[in-house]
Amino acid sequence: MQRTGQIAEVRQIIQQARSLGQKIALVPTMGYLHEGHLALVAAAQRAEAFIVMSIFVNPLQFGPNEDFERYPRDLERDAHLAAGAGVDLLFHPDVKEMYPEVVEATVRVETMENLLCGASRPGHFRGVATVVSKLLHIVQPDQAFFGLKDYQQYLIIKKMARDLNFPVEIIGVPIVRESDGLAKSSRNVYLSPQERAEAVVLYQSLSLAAAAIREGERDPRKIEALIRQKISETSGRIDYVEVRNAADLAAVERIEQTVVIAVAVYFKTTRLIDNLVVQA
């Protein structure tokens, strides 16, 4: 596995891979890798591409009171895992390399950027769309892989790529879970043992809700209430619980198409998200 923090070197290495006829796959991450990230790499491997993984904790997508500073980082461990998973090039730029000047140009995806996670994290998706846009221009991949745990992010990036004609295919990869159902997340390390035990409520309440829909419940408000009730039995503080159209996150009056049930819950200052896509 090759490694570099330099954009110019990435371009060089990729040009070489391309000249050998290889397809390029991008797996953008913020590092502190877990099985969720490795599932992205596995999906890229099935595409038989030259796999570029980026590791960059992007300050532009963190709010002033969020966890940018304390976000977990361990580049050497990550490099070891990435190499083992089959990554061909690890790109780990520092902030200065990615943002050498005052950032003026940004990418916005209206409507979707202000819902759900966007409502409690103003500017977050502008930061995400902007850094992904940069990474797509640096790596110029044929395919880019995103985890479906960040479902809203996946839809926003897909819409961005479509609206702006990015020459790339955006691929969503299913959520990887712990054995008790908790979605894998770099932020899980923040949880105390008690919080870790309680955090399973996200998946459990989502599963109950999905079962209710499959059994015929069509009222999104009732589904949301069911989840709220379950979470209220823990120390978790609800940020949002919402049932939305799975294709574009539009509000749903009655569940008559495929919906995404999305939740965000704080355990003290740790914010966890999860979702399930359910066909009515």
Place this chain on the structure above:
Amino acid sequence: MQRTGQIAEVRQIIQQARSLGQKIALVPTMGYLHEGHLALVAAAQRAEAFIVMSIFVNPLQFGPNEDFERYPRDLERDAHLAAGAGVDLLFHPDVKEMYPEVVEATVRVETMENLLCGASRPGHFRGVATVVSKLLHIVQPDQAFFGLKDYQQYLIIKKMARDLNFPVEIIGVPIVRESDGLAKSSRNVYLSPQERAEAVVLYQSLSLAAAAIREGERDPRKIEALIRQKISETSGRIDYVEVRNAADLAAVERIEQTVVIAVAVYFKTTRLIDNLVVQA
């Protein structure tokens, strides 16, 4: 010269040119070609590239009360001129091809987008940055050529390309003028004979101002007043007259570096712009 209105076909043709080892040059226009556009093509020819000219009157960069509907169009004349100038591929999509869905994703270049032309045309540069972003993704050129008459547009696109790591070189091409000094513009056809005669005041007042700077005037307010005085002798209505830093359009307290003197003037409903870059 090849011609198409289809994005998929553009991609195919360009992939072929690239596979033959050719560099790709993009000349984005709104059509109704004049010598200013042909100077862009000539600059692209010096780069010995496969030259793609786009012709697209982009609704996203026009305000609701602007001249989108009546903007002059003549595709057959344009195709003839483009072929004669050495364009290899003419891309002339319709609105549906460029915006098949509701546009959610846009590109913004903060600060610069709200000054000068951006102040009187809210949303204009968002429309420009977004459509140029799309064209860059469709054509994937090595170089893209922009006329320096739209100086602010040139700086915004350059900053966008730099901030977002677009793999392209943005090249500015000097203004082409009529024999009396009026900058070539597709909008000049709107002018009555009397307005056409008066419109030379833009270039004349800019030239006087540039001479004053070269003779030692360092107060931008005095330069602006000089230009305002000259224009007030005509039927022209001033939109703005400004002396700004030529590198980033920052306000200038004293003229001590290279500045751009930029003006926008209405003759009835026809809005003309012009500028001169002057070294102090």
